[in-house]
Amino acid sequence: MASLGWSYRDTPYDPYWGPTSSKANFCEEDYIVTRYIAELVNTLTNLTYILYAIHGIYKNWGRKDAFLRNIPYLGIMGVGFGSAVFHATNKYYTQWADDLSMLLATATVMHRVYTYDDTPLHAVLKGLGLAAFLTVFSVWHCLSDEIVGHSILFGVMVVLVGTKTRSIISHRVEDPAVKKEVRKLVRWGSVIFISGYVIWNIDNITCSWLTQAKRTIGMPLSFLLELHGWWHIFTGIGAYIFIALVEYLTSEEAGEPLAGRFAWPIDLFLRRPRSTPNIIRTGYGTLSAAPENID
Template structure:
């Protein structure tokens, strides 16, 4: 007899007894319906959305506390709505809740697209961009409701997200990296003047190179986690029947670890949070406020980043490991330009 971990046998799914029965969504997932409780169609897929709720509230709190641009406050509200909509969708598997879940993803992506492309543009350009994105969101909403094809939604979301990410990478490089911004920058400088000494200029370039390095680390972490979640989700869809057999073989609670769509929620939630924080930090750097704000990220592996006021650091973990935009704690009092 082979070794087995202590486990509980999987209960028999009770889809016909489910509180929200019948299923009306156009898509269902590999988690068996109503096996744990009759009040939630997919218990793991439901509860993993609580990470979105937590990080959404955290992001909203930080936007209000540290006076980040209002567009990011709205983005975190949209992020919170995505998690809440997904919670309701997986609890009920009802088509209206599916629309709340999936369309809120499109609207939040469009909002981040506006934040990325509108910065430093004239009011006329911002209005045209906003109107165009609004029309795009309405078109996707109506056409998706007509098709009721999840592949269309997934492709639309992927295209908008990829456009925003690649544009943000370009803006980051040409406006912050010292070797590129003099020739290619898209945002006019607010602080360059003849009063800046050579020593201060070199110090600022050192700071900005450190910021670029840490931004790319954040991009790498965010994309790796996000794409990893997508890969797990794809495997979950492709090999669902096999994975279900494995879950029943190992029993509960170990089978929960094989819920691929639940991992998708966790990993895309974290990856999306990384992106919004990156966008917040990039916006402050484009506004040349690197000496007012810092990226608080004590551990790459065991903490999540957040953008905070420089005056709020200097205690707690920062007293032992302070990374103030490329400078050690001892050089904190350098002259700001």
Template sequence: MVKAIKFESKHPFWGQRTATLDWCEENYLVNEYIAEFINTTTNLTFFCLCFFGIYTTVKYGLEKRFILAYAGILLVGIGSWCFHMTLLYQFQLLDELPMIYGTCILMHNIFETGPKRKYGLYLPLALITYAISITIMYLYVVIPIFHQITYAMLVTVLNFRSYYIVDKLPKDSQLRTSMQSLLFKSWTIFGLGFLAWNFDNIACDYLRSARQKVGRPTSYLLEFHGWWHIFTAIGTHYWIVFNQYVRLILLGEANNWDIKWTIGFIPYVARSLENNVKVNRKKIK
């Protein structure tokens, strides 16, 4: 067991906390330059998965809309890293507001899935208006629950739309089964993250006591807000892959593509080799 060392926090490296939130992880416990070490470094999951998603999207010639989707989620990871590292209000905004912006990008992608634009400019304008409105209101209504509710509303609509699309696929088809499985895995992983986030809030006193008893590095496993970051990043990646393949199904291109896996549990969309499909270097428009 490694004895925990508490760095002097009377004069923290980034100054006194100005954020409206301070999570269960003890501040400046591991490193004098990082306020919440585990909550900060677990954002590496976002970085790795987003760069991997951008890489596979470019490599296999998938649509640029998915590069934008991964970039939006990457911005969330960057903001979260800065927020937990400093506990400063401006970086709290850089964490929370991109959650709205990134989800708006995902909303656009799941509503515009057909070969022709269904909603024209109305959908992007509505999403941009929503994002700007929430930004302005949150600057005046400095209450975290306001952000959480507005984010939850987007996620709820996103998931209902996702299920609606899967439900419209031919029944008893392999494609429908595969999409259901991938979507439910995304929901399950994201749900585990949500439970971890709540448990970290509700049982903070118990968790801090337990971490002191077990000592480092085992105590790192009891940093449940860090697990929220990990599960959220993985669940969101699953959802973007789901969105990529659903789009290919609705474009009539599914036979030329497969969902493949790396390191056993990270999915990605790649061109099919089973039917000796020739690689079409022309990207899907």
């Protein structure tokens, strides 16, 4: 019996989408809350990706280059929808949507960092080449039913994006104070990503204990122990940080102060200039001069 909320059912609901067939299944119990959603928390936490994507697209409203800026945000939105559909159904074919949307989102950022200073023709040609490669890989991935190649390709793409981003920071940001803030934001993004990965693995390793604890606590407080959902939240924040940072670095705004450019809670990590009076001490007393900005 639950001690702090509603009790879990002894048996799951009859699945609206039919029996689960996906290779991957996570610690959240299937169809335990409703017959229409296999994993409720793992499905709803994908709103993190979608909301950050909407924020990024909204901020670019009215810009001449809004479409190009928004392509990575559309990619992360695709991750949110693809992952939500997968966790809602736990079907084999929807698992493909989850897997491939990760590659698509990373590819959009990769295209941005490697083409931001290209001519439009070269950018289009590189985009077509990348799209062709991903199409061939996706077909092979689905037909061969493999997962190792997908993981390797995703890792390689992330490394390429990270390496190129470091190079762009060195060339596009001259102000030492701004460069320090940019690098701090990169560190925060990395820490958030790694933390999400650790939490996901804790979810895998301690699933039996977590399931018992969730049933003891009861819903809805037990939802806090759905650690794969926290993976979605952490990676959603981390992905937004890198997408928004790449957008900043590859635009005419590169080198300007970062504060005020990012969604909550990222903007909390960034320092805002504050004004304090310039105190001048003399032998006759203390004089206050005009305020000056202190970084």
